Amino acid sequence: MSTVIVGAGQAGVHLAATLRQEGYQERIVLIGDEPEPPYQRPPLSKAFLLGSAPEHTLHLRAESFYRDSAIELLRGERVTWIDRPGRRVRLAGGTHLAWDRLVLATGARPRPLGVPGEDLGGVLPLRNLADARALREHMASARSVVIVGGGFVGLEVAAAFASEGGEAVLLEAGDRLMGRAVTEPVSRFFARAHADRGTRIRLGAGAAEFLGRRGHVTAVRTTDGRTHPADLVVTGVGVLANSELAEWAGLAADGGILVDAALRTTDPRVHAIGDCARFPSAHHRARVRLESVQNAVDQAVHTGRLIATGEVRSYRELPWFWSDQKGLKLQIAGLPTGHDHVQLLGEPGSGRFSTLVFRGGRLVAVESVNRPADHMAARRLLASGRELAPDRAAAPGFDLKAFTADTAELAV
Incomplete structure (x- = not known):
């Protein structure tokens, strides 16, 4: 049988690569609707726009990778229909492809x-x-x-x-x-x-x-x-999730394709990952749809392991984001949505500071501006699930990196 991946962006390409890395031997078909080789999107609004990143540097993988990994890359192709009972997809040109597992990595479009x-x-x-x-x-x-x-x-x-x-x-x-x-x-x-x-x-x-x-x-x-x-x-x-294909196939969608904790749709042989998927977040205690490289890659790895090994686990990776605005580097760990308290670390006037973001007395996110050490410490702390009380964070001289190192030592 085979796995068909609809969408050749960051999520789709990493899924195909993970399947091979996990020892998956069956056919893999990766379908992208753009004529170009699969590429990174973040540089489009940064280095590429400024002319400092030639197009070839955007490619996610060398073209030889797909050939050497026996991944059938169909460029400039569009899936127009999903036949779930027959386990087939139809391409715009009329060709049908059979699948045992179908992964929707269809992304999003500008609103x-x-x-x-x-x-x-x-x-x-x-x-x-x-x-x-x-x-x-x-x-x-x-x-x-x-x-x-x-x-x-x-x-x-x-x-x-x-x-x-x-x-x-x-x-x-x-x-x-x-x-x-x-x-x-x-x-x-x-x-x-x-x-x-x-x-x-x-x-x-x-x-x-x-x-x-x-x-x-x-x-x-x-x-x-x-x-x-x-x-x-x-x-x-903003953007709209490309969920129409899933909806036409009778799969549940609401502001994105709805998936369970293992990233499976309402049909357990159909998965959705990346920008198009709304999943139950272990860190936000609600369904979310995230647009980030981290989310696309980590969900691809999670789904690739599930398909290759058959082991069903809940997706629990910590979300994190970044935005590079020409010398202003913003990095976010966690989800600041719905917060009720913010504690500053550093002085914004200096151009280097972080915010500790709390909801109900619990640290849920850290935003860092030109303080990469804080960002890395925040990712470790939030992923560990260890608590940081707001009054501790407000103490004079509080250092997030030192606190994270201390709590890590105590846990050993």
């Missing part, structure tokens, strides 16, 4: 704004390599840039543009930057840092309409009634 003029030339999302190529080409000649969305991608693009000497207007409909992902002190720090670099930040202002001439954008009218000139607009207001 549309749903405003007039969104289809004008010069209004660009940034999700895949084709988007990044187009954006890099437009940036070379753009004079007036508007970025819609103050999340990780929007701020990374703003940082890239500022590093080239440009100035952009960044629109964020919420009351702070990265509002769904970070705490208020971190939001404030990044707002000040980007403003100091020349980015004009407009909070509480979303895009209401894109104005254009001869099919190309010329301005953005915002929800607060202002109009900003623009010959380039970058949109980044």
Whole structure:
């Protein structure tokens, strides 16, 4: 029989590699809908956009890897139907492929704004390599840039543009930057840092309409009634999970493909991993859908071992994230969502600090800005499950790295 993997991104490629590493001898078919070899996405809004990372450096694996590992890589192919009773998938060209295990690693797509003029030339999302190529080409000649969305991608693009000497207007409909992902002190720090670099930040202002001439954008009218000139607009207001294929096959979905603790869908022979999957988090005590390299890779490894060995275990890996905004390195361990207390370590004015994030007296996340030692200590501490009381964290001179080392020694 065979394992068919739908999606040739970070999760899909790592799953195929894990299967072989775990001794899986059956057929593996890896299906990607883009014509390029599978590639990394994080550099698209950073090094690739700045021209410092050629396309070949983005490849997840050399093309010889797939051949040498007997992984059938189908590029530029799209699965249009899943036949669960017959255990087959149908490709757009009509070909059918049989499977014993099916893994959906279908990822996500940019969330549309749903405003007039969104289809004008010069209004660009940034999700895949084709988007990044187009954006890099437009940036070379753009004079007036508007970025819609103050999340990780929007701020990374703003940082890239500022590093080239440009100035952009960044629109964020919420009351702070990265509002769904970070705490208020971190939001404030990044707002000040980007403003100091020349980015004009407009909070509480979303895009209401894109104005254009001869099919190309010329301005953005915002929800607060202002109009900003623009010959380039970058949109980044979140993503939607690619769950339609699963839904058409009768699998449960709700803001992502629903999976159990072992990352299996409502059909136990069908798995979902990466950006498209909503799973019960052992660290958040709720179902979550995460968009990160760590999540994609760790879920791929978990599922590869399950398929290869038959051993069913719950997925329990600690989530962690990063965003590199041209000299401003933000690293997050855990999930800050729903917190009720934040303890600062260090001084934001120095450009190097961390926040300890608590919920109900329990440490649930640590955010670190240009303090990588804190980030590594936080990952060890949170993964261990050991407690850190808020009053201990608030003590003068508290050192997270030293505390983590001490608790590790006590546990030996």
